[in-house]
Structures are given as structure tokens and as C-alpha cells.
Amino acid sequence: MPIMTSVQADERRPAIPRSNALWGVGDQAVSMASNFLLTVIVARVSSPRDFGLFTLTMAGFILVLGVARAVVSEIVIIRHAVLDIDEQQVAYRQALGATAAIAVPLAVIFLAAEAAIFGSLGSVTVIIFVALAPLLLQDAARFLLITVGQARLAFYNDMAWLVLELVGFAAVLELAGHGRQTELVVAAWAVAGAACALIALRQLRSFPHLAGGAHWLRRNADLSWPAVVEFLSGQGAAQLVLFIVSAGVGVEAAGGWRGAFVLFGPLGVLTTGLGMAIVPALARQFHDGDRSSALRTCLVAAAVVAGASALLGLVLTFNLFSIGSELLGKTWPLAAAVMAPVAVQKTLEAFSLGAVVGLRGASLVSRSMRVRLVLAALSIAVASFSFATTSLRPVAWGQAAVMSIGLVLFWLQLVRHVRNTPAKHRVAGRT
Known part of the structure; x- marks a missing residue:
């Protein structure tokens, strides 16, 4: 051909x-x-x-x-x-x-x-x-x-x-x-x-x-299996962390923590929709060797989503317009106790999105999978400290710290790829 x-x-x-x-x-x-x-x-x-x-x-x-x-x-x-x-x-x-x-x-x-x-x-x-x-x-x-x-x-x-x-x-x-x-x-x-x-x-x-x-x-098994492992490890770790926290500090506190995450649900519309839409553009940019444009697209996406997350986090942390208390009712006091660390965690996670979609656009799913497995292990380890404390707040801040490590690891993987890839390198398309 x-x-x-x-x-x-x-x-x-x-x-x-x-x-x-x-x-x-x-x-x-x-x-x-x-x-x-x-x-x-x-x-x-x-x-x-x-x-x-x-x-x-x-x-x-x-x-x-x-x-x-x-x-x-x-x-x-x-x-x-x-x-x-x-x-x-x-x-x-x-x-x-x-x-x-x-x-x-x-x-x-x-x-x-x-x-x-x-x-x-x-x-x-x-x-x-x-x-x-x-x-x-x-x-x-x-x-x-x-x-x-x-x-x-x-x-x-x-x-x-x-x-x-x-x-x-x-x-x-x-x-x-x-x-x-x-x-x-x-x-x-x-x-x-x-x-x-x-x-x-x-x-x-x-x-x-x-x-x-x-x-x-x-x-396409070279991409699909790492993607499945990444998905299952992320979902499995999240559920296991919730069970560990429930056993450690009680079901009520865990419910409040879960409620805090539920309030960030609207952010999922932006992260999922934007991620689905920009990965094809990133795939073309990496395929054509346009590294600077690809990295710029990733940074813009990260800034947009992280900005939206930070704004929502501020509104919820200070319960502006009584949004949190109106939506969660009696659960709100428990959610409010951990809202600040949850807001930080979600904002760090949002900024990581730019690197995650960049790695996908570059067909480097295995790299993001490895980072996700590390984060899953760290999250479970941090959650285990709930047995040594009567408050969920230290554990919530620990989860935010884990996400800060994830942010560094995701972006490090992407930047290394961009620096080490020749300007005219093409990612092989497969049918």
C-alpha cells in the first residue's frame, strides 16, 4: 500500500x-x-x-x-x-x-x-x-x-x-x-x-x-485488555475502599463520604463527554506527529475540567445556596465534614484527566493501566488506616494525597512520551 x-x-x-x-x-x-x-x-x-x-x-x-x-x-x-x-x-x-x-x-x-x-x-x-x-x-x-x-x-x-x-x-x-x-x-x-x-x-x-x-x-487485544484491567481495578478499588471505611469508622460516616462524592455527579457529565470527544482529535494529532498541539489540547482539557471541579468544590465546601444540605438532608453534616478533602481529590482527579486522555490518544493504555493499579493499591492501604482512627477526615485527606501522586504519575508518563517521540512518529492504526 x-x-x-x-x-x-x-x-x-x-x-x-x-x-x-x-x-x-x-x-x-x-x-x-x-x-x-x-x-x-x-x-x-x-x-x-x-x-x-x-x-x-x-x-x-x-x-x-x-x-x-x-x-x-x-x-x-x-x-x-x-x-x-x-x-x-x-x-x-x-x-x-x-x-x-x-x-x-x-x-x-x-x-x-x-x-x-x-x-x-x-x-x-x-x-x-x-x-x-x-x-x-x-x-x-x-x-x-x-x-x-x-x-x-x-x-x-x-x-x-x-x-x-x-x-x-x-x-x-x-x-x-x-x-x-x-x-x-x-x-x-x-x-x-x-x-x-x-x-x-x-x-x-x-x-x-x-x-x-x-x-x-x-x-486490538493489545489495547483492550489493559483498558479492561484499568477499568476493573479502578472500580474494584473504589468499592473495596468504601467497604473498608464502613468497617473502620462506621456505616454512617461512610455514607456521608459517599454522599460527598455523589454531589460531584454533574462533573461526570463534563469529564466523560469531553473525554469521549477529544480522544479522536488527540489520536490524529499524535498519529501525525503534532506533539505540541496534542499536549496543548491535553492541558486545555485539564484546565477546563479542573476549573469546573474547583468551582463546584468551593460551592459545596461552603454550602453556598444550601445546595449540599438541600440535596443530602440529614446526611449533609457527615458529608460536610469531609467535603474539603473530597473537593481537593476531585479537582486533582479532574486535572489528571488531561494526561489520561492524552495517553489514550497516543495508544498508551498500558501505561495508564499501570498508574491506575498503583493508585488502587495506595487507596486501599490508606483506607485501612480507618481502623486506627475514629474520624474519617484523615482518611479522606489521605485519599486526596493518593490522587496527587496519581496526577504526577499520569502527567509524567505523557510528558515522557511526548519528549521521547520523534516529531513525525505515527501510531499505527489497525482495522
Whole structure:
């Protein structure tokens, strides 16, 4: 195959508009609103026990979704943004096929785990099991649309899901009896998502290629497995730290600490949406040897997210407008006691985002994985000190200190790569 110059490659790639990042953030906001609405409606129509079972089932679904993203979707935005239009069409069919291929074993694992935990399969579990493949495809298609600079279409797709689920919820609340409302609400959400998966495939003008999916998984295993390990280590450490803190200083204090993190939920819209949108641009910049632009993009992203986090942290720490106390109610005093260290931790984490997305854009997932494993071990070690204190505040400050180490390590990895990479180095794209 003849080697194309950067200019020729740019002409063959779909353009990524500057507004793509904003549409990406908007898309993530709509997606989170859809899931939030589902949780609120289920909470209103369910008994406390049924709602507890629902939250555990959804936690399993979110874990499965995160693994699917690590195996396929994140790799798509890292590796396929540098391909030309014709190569992208082939690669995207294969990536969708890979998503469909892993949906089956993930669904079986999900079902087996739920059965092992609860002793039997509930209706909500079965509904999500049946709908898992189209739901994973819809999410993968979102990533693909953002990668090709069509985050606007991803936003429209998630908005369609929100509208369809609202119609479904209204019908259930109006027509269904109280006995099966929980299952019917979840079914309305899942059916809306499955319909939007078909719409997304139409938007992409691409459909899954199962045989090509197996080829895609083999070819991209060098990035997907480190991404899965990083995701699971981060999620696993966070949950283990919460359990350790609960055992050390008590469930009430741990609940207040968790409540402090929940108040930073809106920041997740910005971090996730912005990260999804700028990684394709970074992949192209590193691919074309434009190191200075890539590093500048990372710094700007870090500054934007860290600035937003610091501002939110100040508002919550000083309880301006009574936001914290209004949202958390009786839990607020416990959350307020650790709000300052949590705000510092979240701001440091936000500034680290620039380096994390930079490492992804440079196809260096294994490096960010190693840093994440170090941070997981340090977080668990710091949490263990909760058994030696009656206050959670020292442990919270310790977690902030761990994140400061993470910030240094993430940026050190990125800066070393930028300095040691020749100006015209290209990261290999794979189909």
C-alpha cells in the first residue's frame, strides 16, 4: 500500500468539527438524565426491597457496560480516528460485530452473577439480559458517531431514547396496575434503548459484521485488555475502599463520604463527554506527529475540567445556596465534614484527566493501566488506616494525597512520551 502524507491522510478522513466536544458533553448529559429518570421512576413505584434489588441489578449492568466500553468502544475512539473514510467503514462494521460478539458471554456472566447473588433470577434481571445486546450496540454506536465527528447525531439518538422512555413511563403509570410496574418501567426503558440502537445503526449506515468482529478483537487485544484491567481495578478499588471505611469508622460516616462524592455527579457529565470527544482529535494529532498541539489540547482539557471541579468544590465546601444540605438532608453534616478533602481529590482527579486522555490518544493504555493499579493499591492501604482512627477526615485527606501522586504519575508518563517521540512518529492504526 502506498504511504500517504499527513495532508493526504487528512483529506481522506472525515472532518471533526470544533463543536464536536460540546455535542459530546451534551450527549453525555442526556444519557445520564435518561438513567437518572429511570432510577427515580422505579424508586417511586417500587417497594424498598424491590428498589434495592433494582439498584444491585443496575450496578451489574453498569459494570458490564464498562467492560464492553473498555474492550471495544474506547479502543474505537483511540485507534480508528486516524483511518480514512473507506477504512473506517470496514473497521466500524467489525467493531459493531465485536460488540455483538462479546454481548453473549457478558450477558451469560451477568445472568450467572445475579443468580449467584440473589439465589434466583428476578424479572428485572431477565429483562436486562434479553435487552443487553441492543443496549451495548447503542452505546458502541454513540462512540462511533463521536469518533467520526458526529456527536450531534449521538446527542439526537440519546434524546430520542429519553423521549421514547418518557412515553413508555407515562403509559405504564397510566395503564398498568401496581403489581408489575417496576418490571414494566424497566422494560419501557430497555425497549426504548433497543429502538435507538436500530436508529443509531441507520445513522452510521453500518451494521455488525460478526466474523469481522472476531478478527477485530484479536487485532486490538493489545489495547483492550489493559483498558479492561484499568477499568476493573479502578472500580474494584473504589468499592473495596468504601467497604473498608464502613468497617473502620462506621456505616454512617461512610455514607456521608459517599454522599460527598455523589454531589460531584454533574462533573461526570463534563469529564466523560469531553473525554469521549477529544480522544479522536488527540489520536490524529499524535498519529501525525503534532506533539505540541496534542499536549496543548491535553492541558486545555485539564484546565477546563479542573476549573469546573474547583468551582463546584468551593460551592459545596461552603454550602453556598444550601445546595449540599438541600440535596443530602440529614446526611449533609457527615458529608460536610469531609467535603474539603473530597473537593481537593476531585479537582486533582479532574486535572489528571488531561494526561489520561492524552495517553489514550497516543495508544498508551498500558501505561495508564499501570498508574491506575498503583493508585488502587495506595487507596486501599490508606483506607485501612480507618481502623486506627475514629474520624474519617484523615482518611479522606489521605485519599486526596493518593490522587496527587496519581496526577504526577499520569502527567509524567505523557510528558515522557511526548519528549521521547520523534516529531513525525505515527501510531499505527489497525482495522
